[in-house]
Structure formats: C-alpha cells, structure tokens
Amino acid sequence: MRPSPRLVAVLAVLPLALAACGGGGTSSTPAAPPSIADASADNRPVKAGGTLNVALNADPDALDPSSATTLVGREVFASMCEKLYDIDANSALVPQLASALPEVSEDGKDVTIKLREGVKFNDGTPFDAEAVKKSLDRHRTWEKSARQADLAAVSKVTVVDPATVKLTLTQAFTPLTAQLADRAGMIMSPKALDAEGDNFGANPVCVGPFKFVSRTSGSEIVLDKAPDYYDAAKVKLDKLVYKIIVDPNVRAANLKSGDVQVADQLATTTVKSVQSDPNLSVVSGGGLGYYGLTINTGNANGSTEEPGKVDTPLAKSPELREAFDLALDRDVINKTVYNGLYEPDCWPVPMNSPFRAADLQCAKRDIAKAKQLVQASGVPTPIPVTLTTPNDATNIRLAQVIQQMTKEAGFDVKVQTMEFVSALEQGKAGKFDTLLNGWSGRVDLDGNLTNLITSKGTNNYSGMSDPGIDDPIKQAAAESDQAKRTELYASAMKKAAEVRGVLYLYHNKYYLGTQKNVAGIQYFEDGLPRFVTAGFAA
Template sequence: MLAKLALLSLFITTSMSAVAAPTPMPEKGGVINVAIIGEPPTLDPMASTTDLVGTISQHIFETLYTFDARWQIVPLLADALPTISDEGKTYLIPLRKGVTFHDGSPMTAQDVVASLQRWESIASRGRQTATLITDISAPDENSVKITLKTPYAPLLALLSLNNSAAVILPQAEAKQNPLTTFTGTGPYQLKAHKPDQYIQLVRYDGYHGREGEPQGYGGARKQYLDEIRFVPVPDPNTRIEGAVSGQFSYVDSLPVESFNRIKSGKDRPVVLKPMGWPVFVMNTKQGVTANLKIRQAIQAALVPQDMLAAAFGSPEFFEVDGAMYPKGNIWHTEAGTEAYKPAGDMAKAQSLLREANYQGQTLRILTSRQYEFHYKMAQVAQAYLEAAGFKVKLDVQEWASLTQNRANPEKWDIYISHSPFLPDPSLSGVMSDTSPGWWTSDKKHAALTAFNSETDATKRVALWANVQTVINEEVPIYKVGNFNSLSAQAPVLQGVTPAPWPYFWNAWLAK
C-alpha cells in the first residue's frame, strides 16, 4: 500500500572515495565521536520533531515499524506488518517476542499500549492521529490493536518515523511528562548526558535485534561499536576544522562551501543528494503573519534563487523548485506552484501589503547559525522583505532555544527550518493543526481528509496535488527549494550508510 509509494531512496552518496579499497571484515570494539550541530532540546523523541533529537534517540529507542533503504515500511518491534480489517479501520499488530528494555524487563503488550497512548497526548504527530483513533488495546500478550473512526492511510508511516516518534517505553515511564528516565529497547543505551559536552551511549548487551541483513533503518542492527558519543559543536567553522583535522569520526551538517576544504583534509566528504528542502514556517495563529494577505506578500517578495545561492553557493548543491517533492519522486506535482517565482514578484508583494493595510509592524524571523544555511537565507530574505516594505527583525538563537521558543506563538512570525523528503507527505509537520505554525482552515481539512482517508495508492498521488495547491494558496509555509547536505566521515569508520538521520548501528572501526 503506502510502502510501495516510497520509490525515491535518499540513501545515496555522491562524494566518497574515488577508488574504493577492498572492505575489511567488521570488527567489534571502539568509540566514535560524532559532532552534531548543538545541544538537543530534549532526548524525548515524542516531544520533539527536530532531526537532531531523532538522530540521537533512534539509537536508544525503537518504534513498531521503520523504513528500509527504499523507504518501504518494515517491522522493527512489530513481528510483521499488521492485519488490516474492517475496511481499513482496524490494525492488529503482532509483537516480537524476547525484546527487553535496557533495565532488563521484557517488552509487553501493555508497554506498547501505554506508549502509544502517551504518543497520542504528547507528540505533535500523535495528537494529529489521536482524533481518528477510537481505541488502543492489547487483545493478548503478543499483539496490539488500533481501532480508527475512519480509514487513515498514513498511520503506518507515522508509526515508523523517528521524530515526534511513537517509541516504545516501559509502562511506568510512559506515564512521565516530561521524560526523566530514558529506557528504550535500542542497540545502545544512555550512560551519561553532560549538557553542551556530550551524550554518551554504550552498547546494550541484552539487545534482541532482528535477524537478516541491514536494510536502511530496518533489518539487522549490528552492535560493533562499544560506545557512541554525540558531541555538540554549535559553531559551523569549528565543525569544519574538526573534520579537516580528523578530530571526529563523523561530522554532521557542514556548510557546503567547505566541500573542497573537507576533501583535502583528513576526513572524507559525504554528500546526500537530494537531502531535503529549507522552509520558512509562518505563524498563522497570531501576530502579523496571521493575515493571509501578509503571508502571500511574503511569498511574493522572497527570491528563492538568491536565497539558495547565498546558502549553498554552487548550483551542484541546490535546485530552485517550488514543488514539495523533486522531479522523479512519486509525489512530485507542479499543482499550485504558479505563486512560486524564482526571482520573486516585488510589485505583487507591495500590492498585497497595501491590500493587507500593513502598518509597519515588526516581522520577527527566528533563525540559528548552527545551521549556517538557515542564517544566510534569513539575511537575504530580510533584504527583500524590507525592499517590499516590511520592517524586519532577525532573532538569531541557539537551535535548542529556537525549537523551544517556536512553541510560543507570541515570540515569532517566521521561523526557518528544513526537512528531508519524507516518504509520505502526511509526515510533514505542517499537516498537523497543533504543530508550530498552527495552520488550520476548511480548505486544508477538506483536502487533507480526502488524501489521508484514501487507501488506493494511485488515487492518493492525485489527491496530494490538491493538498499542495492549498499550501501554496494559504502559505502556512514557504518552501525555498531543494538542497543537498554535506557531512564528513573518518576513513577508518566503516559501515555507515548516508541517510537524512545518520545512524551508527552497523558501523565499525577498521584497525
């Protein structure tokens, strides 16, 4: 069904060693240091949609399902894909036996029920789904049943994602909010967390993984490494220097203009193509951007070609594209993209400002320099928005602070973020009424309900065009374009598959 739609694999690298040496056999042991863009706002994967949290927490916690290397949905803690009955309204999920939490206790159906109920109340994507769920129960010790009011095609994809994630916790911990202990079923467990210094994960010797071969995020999760340390390095220049000098085993999210420098350093560059899309999220709940005409004026004033050039430099690292998915992806459509102008439309922006009766209120843009391309796009956007007649203030914050402050509608009008090309459009945060931005409208609900309730794969593709059209008309977000990402990897680190959320099970150190 949905899984068959996900044909575009992101798990590719375009810039590794020109000549591949024979790969030695994996060896057990060793410690790696992974440079990340900053201190995560939380280690609770239900409570955050940030990639940073998902990257770290996926090593500790697991979901019932996940995605393989072709973005197809595969079982993880579930034993198999669910049995779906009652015209798509009942999902019976068999659970794997022998799975234990990091405290040694066995995973039970009651743990799964309690975890999914917590996900319904805490996670933004869980709250989005909760309105359609009538019951979550355990018919027996080895299965869980989810009953829906109406068919909901994205359910399995939502249960598979690693941020705002439906991770499985011990029943007692599922009652915590905020989460104060972090007991998962994953291949690595949390040993120490020293904020702004490191997050130390060590091998969980009781891990009961899946059999077979690795398959992207699915399949076998081999525990070759003794320890993984995630080290916050907020300054991008420091991350560059760390990659050049070989200070880290892996360096995430490097400015793409450093590619040639990284190439000549000790670590090797890793390019993920395509990675995803930068996005300006609008506050539709209150403030200046609650006015549709204002949002449309912003849409017209922005010049994506210049923002992408400033952020990524070489055209090899970006594509000017207003469609939510790139060409070649099953979800690609040009529907509604007429409002996306590569060179902007300043006259239209100024006309819309007059129609909106704009009175010079400050347009507050939240951004961060930890993702340097966010900040560079913000600077270019500020110039064009001011030329259109806006009064603009850039509020530059640490990424952890930004992800907390975006939850308060009084503190911003636009925040800048990015997303990978997710395997199902319904996974995007803008689809949720409760995600920061708080976009709700009759047009949205009509288009999205039709899309989400349709289970026929071909019909869903056609219905997605209607959703994209509404996004472009009501401008809850502004997609800037497509981009490729740059990371760096030490030559001795083997077994890492380039992915939007890098993972280090299956990785090992060559002697």
C-alpha cells in the same frame, strides 16, 4: 486476517528514487554532486570496540519520544530507541520491533501488528504487547505528547497476546505504518516510564543497539553498547558520544583534527574543504523534508489552540505575504547560501516523490509585482517584519539574504537570533512574526502536512486553519488509491499556498562527514545516521 490490498498498494509506491537529484521545478542545480557517495555502498569489515565521537549541529530537545520534535533528537533516538517499523535504503517501510508489516481489515479500521519475540529493553525488562500498548497509549493521550496528531485515528490499543497488538481506528488511516516508523512507533520501557513519568526524557530507556548513559546540556550525550540488545553481535562499537557543536566551521575543524570521527549536517560552505581532505569522506542523505519561512498568521495562543488575531502587517494581509514571497529568489538563495547543494522549491513534497502532482510549479521572483502589492496595501513603507532564526552561521546568512531581497519590495526585516530549541518553543507558542524552520520529512506525504499545516497541529506554528487545507488532507489519509491521495494532497497544498503561512524555500540534502577509517554507517533519505553496524575499519 491477511495483509490488506489497501496496505500492499500503498507500500508499493512509498520507495523514492534515491538516485534522483536536482532538475525540474525551479532549478537545474544538482542536489548533490556526483562525487558524494552513498553511505550504504560502504561494505568494509568493521573491527570490534572503540568510541565513536559524533558532532551534532544542535542540542536536541528532551529525549522523550512522546514529546520530542527535533531532527537532532531523531538522530540520537536512531541509536537507542527502535520503532515498530523503519525505512530501508530504498525508503521502503520494513519491520523493526514488529516482526511483519501490519495486517489490515478490509474496512481499514482494524490493524494487527505482530511483534518480535525474545526482545528486551535496555534495562532488561521484557519487550511485549503490554509494553507496546503502554507506549502507544502515552503517545496518544499524554497532554504533553507531540504524537497525538500522528495517532489521532487510533481509538484503542488492545493486547491480543504477548506478541500481538491490535489497533482500532476511527477511520481507515493509510499513513499509519509510516507514522509507526518514526517517534510514534518508538516503544519505551514500562519500568522506566513508571519510575520517571513526565521526566522520562532525562533518563530514557528503550530497545536499541546503544543505551543512554548521560547527558550534559549543550555539550554531549553519551551512549554505551546495550548488552541486552537482540542483535548485539552486529554492534561493534563500545560507546557513542554525541557532541553538540553548533558552529559549522568548528564542526568541520573538529572532524579534520580527529576530535570527532563523524560530523552531521555539514554546512554546504564546508563540504568542499572536507571532501578535499585525504583523510575524510562525505556521504549524502536526506531530501524528504524542506526548509522554509513560517509566517504567524493566526497563532495567537499556541499552535494547538484555536487561532486568533495576530497584529502584524504580514498576519493581517495575504497580499503582503504574497509580496514577501514574490521578493524571494529561491535559486539565488540556493547558490549564495548553500553553494547550489540544495534543491529550490516552493512545495513541501520532494521532487521525486510519488505524491508530487505534475502541476505543482513555482513562480519566479517578481519584484515589480511585489512592489505593486505593497503599494496597493496602503501600509506605510518600509513595512516592519521581525525574522526569528536559529543562531547558527548558516541560518543567520539565510536571514540576511532574505532581509536584502525583501528590502527591494519595501519590507524592513529585523533579524532576531536565538538558540535552536528556544526558537522552536517560540514558534509553538506563537511568540514570533516570521520564523526560519524546517522539517526533516517523512516517506508518506501525510507526515509533511498533517500536524504542520492543519488546524491545531502541534507543529502548525503559523496557526493556519482552513477547511480547504484540513479536509482534503483528512480524506487523503483515509484513501488507499495513490492517484486520489496525490490529487487530494495537491488540493490542500494549493490552498495552503494561497494562505502563505509557510513560504517553502528548498529541500535540503544532509551531508555527513566522516573519517575514512570509519565504516558501516547507514545513511538514508530520512537523514538519520544509523550506527548499529558502524565502527572502525578492520
């Protein structure tokens, strides 16, 4: 079996232009000022030893690769749960626990993956094809798994030999390698799975440069250097401690004081002050994802259930959703809430993505038309809307700006705050009217659409269900021609834009603050700081 032309063609277009920022679309504001460096350019030597304290902007959900859904959880996984594949500094897919890119049959339905040999899990258990099968089957079939949609095309996982697995697909699925470069490709210790079962997330064991030690909810997650890691000589730090610091000003203050040496997702309001500190540096990453406002249009009983009737003004009226959308000024939101450091947009595909069709444009704010639509709806004004938001200062500020903008069109937005993971749980359960939430993004656009806007998707909090969305996305996943995939995805996104279950606001860059004596961090477009080679400068 040889690498398929289907695979080679797709992988060739996946890298995104890391240097591109801002411009086009709705704004000419740069996504990152030129003074902010690329972390991968830091090649200073690192000395062995030490503890690195890293501030996270939220508490992750369960540290179980099968069920987890948060970006901060992915940040922690990056240090302790390796995947079959990963991305590099150019956003190209590369082997991680696999030893090579997949070999794909001509019909695209048989995918063979060769594995690294001589690898151990962090509990000393051998890593082999049986372990890979056990994890992939759990991702695919466990009722609590959020990976089912990621691997829906996989009908069977077969152990060929100890270093080879074969995935049998129901149809060709071009995004598979990209899916296996995220949580769907994380492989868990079979010994730990047998011991912990559904509670694996309380004591997770994978292959990684660091191993899980302890977690104090809302406070910290502690990892130690993993002695059984296959590339342990590359790992310099003795310990990683993730500290949960939700308030962005406190996070920046802790970085300045040295209580933490790294702070993730600096609020754009604190980037300048961190940059101006002679002892600190700021590096940028991310950009593959988006942030937006989800409107509950049909999530009556949970995102994975059949859509039902939602009795709110916005749910019942596409015209009111259009009016709400037209009342928003994405450029002003970027400037007033984010200091112009993000990239305003109304689509879930990055500006510089090879999947970005040329005709995906955004309408400007039109308050006059918004008022007309509100008046024509016949719904008495002010129209009540409840906006649920995570309880950090930046999201609350965003909610307040949306509240003021939409008030001009005749909406009365009440802001409801709650803890981040609780907000996601409410979203999945359909217990909301509108919700601020985002997605950290994937290199293959399928990862920004399937499971997020298709029927019964785990993260389809809006409850959208439309063949005009589902069918082209499914067709694109089975298609190897890049131009055809782009066309199909554009068709699905345009239909979703008519439904307006999600009002996309911007693509957010992530800003990582570090003490200047910290070196060796890798920070790519997925926004996940990698500490495998990190430490204190020698």
